Amino acid sequence: MTPELLARLREAQAAKRPVALATRLTDGAQFLLPDDPASDARPDGAPGNGAPAALLAAARAAIDEDAARNVEVEGAAWFIHPHNPPLRLLVVGAVHIAQALVPMALQLGFAVTVIDPRRAFATEERFGRVTMIQEWPDDAMAALSPDSRTAVVTLTHDPKLDDPALDLALRSAAFYIGALGSRRTAEKRRGRLRELGHDDESMARIRGPVGLNIAAVTAPEIALSIIAEIVAVRRGAALGQPKTGPGGAGAAKAEAAGGAAPGRPGGAAGQPADRAGAPA
Amino acid sequence: MSQPGMPDGMTGSVDAEDVLATAAGWRDAGEKVALATVVETWGSSPRPAGSRMAVTAGGRMAGSVSGGCIEGAVAEAAQQTLATGAPQLLDFGISDDRAWEVGLACGGKLKVFLERLG
Known part of the structure; x- marks a missing residue:
C-alpha cells in the first residue's frame, strides 16, 4: 500500500466516510472506492480513479453488507475490504x-x-x-x-x-x-x-x-x-x-x-417467556 | 494522532484495534512496515476476512490474522516482502504441508495477503 493511499484511507476513516479498499491479489494494485463522490458520479458510471466499474459496484455491495468479499474482475482476483464507520x-x-x-x-x-x-x-x-x-x-x-x-x-x-x-x-x-x-x-x-x-x-x-x-x-x-x-x-x-x-x-x-428489525435474519425463535434481564 | 490499539474514527466492523493507525505511526517513526490481511477463510479459522496484522523489519507486531497459530510464519514471510517490496499471497491450512509446520491447530484454512507499506 502506498503511503498516499494509506493517508486517504485514514482520512476517510477520520471523516467517518464508508469506503472499501480493493486489492488485486496478483500484484497488489489498489483502489480506494468510492474514491471521490463527484468523479464517481460520471455519466458512464466508471470510477474517477480509473478503477473498473465492476470494482466500484463490488465495493458498494461490500460496504452495504459490511462484509469483505473476493471478486474476479477483468480476469484478476480482487479482495474488497470495506471500512465502515464504527457502530x-x-x-x-x-x-x-x-x-x-x-x-x-x-x-x-x-x-x-x-x-x-x-x-x-x-x-x-x-x-x-x-x-x-x-x-x-x-x-x-x-x-x-x-x-x-x-x-x-x-x-x-x-x-x-x-x-x-x-x-x-x-x-x-x-x-x-x-x-x-x-x-x-x-x-x-x-x-x-x-x-x-x-x-x-x-x-x-x-x-x-x-x-x-x-x-x-x-x-x-x-x-x-x-x-x-x-x-x-x-x-x-x-x-x-x-x-x-x-x-x-x-x-x-x-x-x-x-x-x-434491520440486520440479519435471526436464528431460532422461541425464547423462554420469563427472561428478566438486569434487575433494576 | 490516535493511540495505537484504541478505537478511533473508524475501524471496520471486524476489529476494535486500529492496526492501520499503529502501522502509520511506525512508518512515520521511520520503521519499515508490512501489512498482512486475511483475504479468505474456510472452516474454523478464528479471524474473519479483513483481519489485519502489521509487522516491522525490527519484529514489532500489532493486530492478528489468526488465533496465534500463524502469526510467526506471517511475520517471517513479511521480512521478504519488506526486503523486495513484492506482495505475497500466503496459503495456510490443513491441505498445506506448512500446516504442521505452523501448527494451524484449529483445522481451518486461510489466505493472507502481505504487502509492504510504502
Missing part, C-alpha cells in the same frame, strides 16, 4: 452502570456517546475517552440522529430523561433500543410512550428489562448483559430475538418486530 452506542444517563458499560463498548469497537444534562454525572473523570454531551436527551438525540448502525440504551430511570430519548430512538432506524428498568417500570413507560403515539408493535423494539438474562446483579454484570445483547442483535443470534415483554407483547408480536 455507535448512545448511552442516556451517565450513571454507575454506564461507567461499566462504556469501557466494554469501547473494547468492542463502538464509538460511544454518553448523554446526561446533569453536570455532576457526565464528567470526563468518570468516563474518559468518550464523547460527553451535557444536554437534554431529546436535543442531543435529534442532533446525533441514530441510524441502522446505532444502538441506544437508556439508564437513568428518570422519565424526564429516558422517555424523550426512547421516543426519538423509536422514530429512528436504531438497530438496538434498550431501557433499564423493572417490568413494572417498563409497563408504566409503555403507557407514557403510547401517549406519544407509539403502538405496541413499535414499542416491541425496546428491550426491557434490558440485557440478556444472566441473572446480573452488579453494575458490571448488568453492563455485560447489555453489551452481550447488543452483540447478539447485531450478529443475528437467537439470543438477540426480541423477548416477550410485559403487557401482552406476545410471541407473534415479538416475531413480527424481529422480522422488521
Whole structure:
C-alpha cells in the first residue's frame, strides 16, 4: 500500500466516510472506492480513479453488507475490504452502570456517546475517552440522529430523561433500543410512550428489562448483559430475538418486530417467556 | 494522532484495534512496515476476512490474522516482502504441508495477503 493511499484511507476513516479498499491479489494494485463522490458520479458510471466499474459496484455491495468479499474482475482476483464507520452506542444517563458499560463498548469497537444534562454525572473523570454531551436527551438525540448502525440504551430511570430519548430512538432506524428498568417500570413507560403515539408493535423494539438474562446483579454484570445483547442483535443470534415483554407483547408480536428489525435474519425463535434481564 | 490499539474514527466492523493507525505511526517513526490481511477463510479459522496484522523489519507486531497459530510464519514471510517490496499471497491450512509446520491447530484454512507499506 502506498503511503498516499494509506493517508486517504485514514482520512476517510477520520471523516467517518464508508469506503472499501480493493486489492488485486496478483500484484497488489489498489483502489480506494468510492474514491471521490463527484468523479464517481460520471455519466458512464466508471470510477474517477480509473478503477473498473465492476470494482466500484463490488465495493458498494461490500460496504452495504459490511462484509469483505473476493471478486474476479477483468480476469484478476480482487479482495474488497470495506471500512465502515464504527457502530455507535448512545448511552442516556451517565450513571454507575454506564461507567461499566462504556469501557466494554469501547473494547468492542463502538464509538460511544454518553448523554446526561446533569453536570455532576457526565464528567470526563468518570468516563474518559468518550464523547460527553451535557444536554437534554431529546436535543442531543435529534442532533446525533441514530441510524441502522446505532444502538441506544437508556439508564437513568428518570422519565424526564429516558422517555424523550426512547421516543426519538423509536422514530429512528436504531438497530438496538434498550431501557433499564423493572417490568413494572417498563409497563408504566409503555403507557407514557403510547401517549406519544407509539403502538405496541413499535414499542416491541425496546428491550426491557434490558440485557440478556444472566441473572446480573452488579453494575458490571448488568453492563455485560447489555453489551452481550447488543452483540447478539447485531450478529443475528437467537439470543438477540426480541423477548416477550410485559403487557401482552406476545410471541407473534415479538416475531413480527424481529422480522422488521434491520440486520440479519435471526436464528431460532422461541425464547423462554420469563427472561428478566438486569434487575433494576 | 490516535493511540495505537484504541478505537478511533473508524475501524471496520471486524476489529476494535486500529492496526492501520499503529502501522502509520511506525512508518512515520521511520520503521519499515508490512501489512498482512486475511483475504479468505474456510472452516474454523478464528479471524474473519479483513483481519489485519502489521509487522516491522525490527519484529514489532500489532493486530492478528489468526488465533496465534500463524502469526510467526506471517511475520517471517513479511521480512521478504519488506526486503523486495513484492506482495505475497500466503496459503495456510490443513491441505498445506506448512500446516504442521505452523501448527494451524484449529483445522481451518486461510489466505493472507502481505504487502509492504510504502
